[in-house]
Amino acid sequence: MMHSIIFAGFGGQGVMLMGQVLAQAGMSENKYVTWFPSYGPEMRGGTANCTVVVSEEPVASPVVEMPTEVVAMNIPSLLKFEPKVQKNGCLFINISVVDRKPQRSDIRVYEIPANDIAERIGNLKVANMVMLGSFVQVTKCVSIDSLIEAMKYKLSARSSEIIDLNTKAIFEGAKHVGG
Amino acid sequence: MKKVMMKGVEAIGEAAIKAGCRNYFGYPITPQSELTEYMARRLPEVGGSFLQAESEVAAVNMLYGASSVGKRVMTSTSSPGFSLMQEGISYIACAQLPAVFVNVVRGGPGLGDIQPSQGDYFQATKGGGHGDYRLIVLSPSTVQEATELTLLAFDLADKYRNPVLIFADGLLGQMMEPVAFEEKEITYDNSHWALTGSKNRPPRQVTSFNIDPYGLEKMNIELQKKYRQVEANETRYEEFLIEDADILIVAHGTVGRIAKSVVRMAREEGLKIGLFRPITLYPYPYDALSKAAQEKSLVLTVEMSSGQMLEDVKLAVCGKTKIEFYGRMAGVVPTPEEIFTHLKTLIRGQ
Numbered sequence: 001m002m003h004s005i006i007f008a009g010f011g012g013q014g015v016m017l018m019g020q021v022l023a024q025a026g027m028s029e030n031k032y033v034t035w036f037p038s039y040g041p042e043m044r045g046g047t048a049n050c051t052v053v054v055s056e057e058p059v060a061s062p063v064v065e066m067p068t069e070v071v072a073m074n075i076p077s078l079l080k081f082e083p084k085v086q087k088n089g090c091l092f093i094n095i096s097v098v099d100r101k102p103q104r105s106d107i108r109v110y111e112i113p114a115n116d117i118a119e120r121i122g123n124l125k126v127a128n129m130v131m132l133g134s135f136v137q138v139t140k141c142v143s144i145d146s147l148i149e150a151m152k153y154k155l156s157a158r159s160s161e162i163i164d165l166n167t168k169a170i171f172e173g174a175k176h177v178g179g
Numbered sequence: 180m181k182k183v184m185m186k187g188v189e190a191i192g193e194a195a196i197k198a199g200c201r202n203y204f205g206y207p208i209t210p211q212s213e214l215t216e217y218m219a220r221r222l223p224e225v226g227g228s229f230l231q232a233e234s235e236v237a238a239v240n241m242l243y244g245a246s247s248v249g250k251r252v253m254t255s256t257s258s259p260g261f262s263l264m265q266e267g268i269s270y271i272a273c274a275q276l277p278a279v280f281v282n283v284v285r286g287g288p289g290l291g292d293i294q295p296s297q298g299d300y301f302q303a304t305k306g307g308g309h310g311d312y313r314l315i316v317l318s319p320s321t322v323q324e325a326t327e328l329t330l331l332a333f334d335l336a337d338k339y340r341n342p343v344l345i346f347a348d349g350l351l352g353q354m355m356e357p358v359a360f361e362e363k364e365i366t367y368d369n370s371h372w373a374l375t376g377s378k379n380r381p382p383r384q385v386t387s388f389n390i391d392p393y394g395l396e397k398m399n400i401e402l403q404k405k406y407r408q409v410e411a412n413e414t415r416y417e418e419f420l421i422e423d424a425d426i427l428i429v430a431h432g433t434v435g436r437i438a439k440s441v442v443r444m445a446r447e448e449g450l451k452i453g454l455f456r457p458i459t460l461y462p463y464p465y466d467a468l469s470k471a472a473q474e475k476s477l478v479l480t481v482e483m484s485s486g487q488m489l490e491d492v493k494l495a496v497c498g499k500t501k502i503e504f505y506g507r508m509a510g511v512v513p514t515p516e517e518i519f520t521h522l523k524t525l526i527r528g529q
Binding site: 020023024027033034035036037039057058059060061062063065 | 210350353355356357515
């Protein structure tokens with residue numbers, strides 16, 4: 001199974017990090033992975049996205065037209081990427097920020113109140129890890145354990161409080177979708 | 180070996196440091212500024228020196244100077260910046276100095292855009308600067324291969340005292356992929372020609388100038404002799420499932436990796452497709468490709484250009500097999516699906 005995922009949101013929501021943590025987790029499970037950022041003329045506060053491919057086979061291209069999954073952290077991301085999700089693919093929407101419904105009926109939609117959950121556990125900034133927890137729980141693209149280890153690796157320069165908070169965020173995100 | 184996730188350009192930077200490069204001169208330009216940044220951060224940590232030049236023209240001439248004293252030197256840039264360096268590259272080639280260049284090619288011509296392209300193939304392999312010189316050109320298709328070819332680039336540069344170019348593109352430069360660095364001891368000795376001060380030995384000269392045409396021709400003959408050696412010894416390529424293949428795809432770099440997936444897709448549908456991927460663009464693997472193309476019904480060249488490598492494919496195949504071309508330009512990356520669709524159209528037309 002090849003997962004190709006676009007993570008998209010505002011600059012500052014941590015979408016690049018979401019992708020990097022997932023790619024790191026995939027690598028730790030000896031899968032083939034690529035991470036590719038959008039690097040057009042972006043501006044601070046504008047939209048940002050990255051594409052991650054996690055596969056059992058060597059990855060041809062890290063650029064993906066039609067992803068198997070899209071994670072939309074804000075409204076512009078939903079508008080831009082909902083039409084691109086593969087049929088029967090998954091769309092994850094951060095409904096704390098996105099106040100509209102998706103148009104498609106041929107994809108599975110997961111509405112995650114990522115900001116609300118993050119605020120409830122103590123810090124809005126971990127909304128990205130809440131979403132990533134939900135994402136991995138649903139897609140099983142890597143294991144939750146690998147995901148947490150990857151997050152710890154990426155945040156290894158940070159304090160243990162921050163790492164604990166991010167761990168909790170991943171678990172809460174997973175729990176929200178039945179994990 | 181421990182694997183780490185690294186951006187292509189950063190992995191090239193780390194590989195350069197592992198190769199013993201301690202002098203980097205450059206000027207930032209998208210999509211490779213992270214390499215310049217990486218060297219700015221890393222070189223002071225390993226006792227090297229990083230210098231941001233005032234322009235690409237300045238950077239290449241700084242390289243010329245630092246190389247003259249026998250140091251392993253590197254610069255990196257992207258298409259418009261590489262154009263600015265051409266005069267200096269020609270000088271370095273004529274002076275027979277080792278230097279490593281990285282061109283993370285972007286869409287052109289002109290200011291173009293900042294997306295991945297292979298449109299600088301002619302410039303890389305057929306000159307770019309003035310005069311009868313050659314660059315050794317290496318085209319990686321994965322981040323792992325980019326690190327290996329960077330190490331090789333420094334070795335080849337010293338071995339032949341010739342500039343070597345890593346021909347990457349925005350896709351390879353910007354993507355992150357797992358990479359493992361081989362730990363090996365780096366030794367190099369340029370003391371037999373480097374300008375290190377002539378105390379207790381006769382003075383040496385490093386120059387790209389000879390006002391006497393007969394003298395300059397001698398320098399040229401020497402260069403040509405060297406290029407024939409490079410051609411005989413340093414040709415590199417990868418063949419993937421070509422033995423039983425009926426159709427051969429020829430693609431390099433990023434398109435090479437994409438074409439590999441096309442081969443897999445085709446094989447799943449029972450179509451016998453193989454891939455020939457040149458790794459050295461100069462010296463070009465003419466003989467190997469000529470052999471690989473024998474008795475195939477079709478050779479499909481795929482590039483992110485209007486068909487520049489296509490000319491070398493034609494030289495190699497020499498009219499013996501039918502050649503078709505598929506290309507995207509200006510920063511558009513072809514998908515495996517679109518290449519496969521094109522291939523199936525060609526097969527139906529056969």
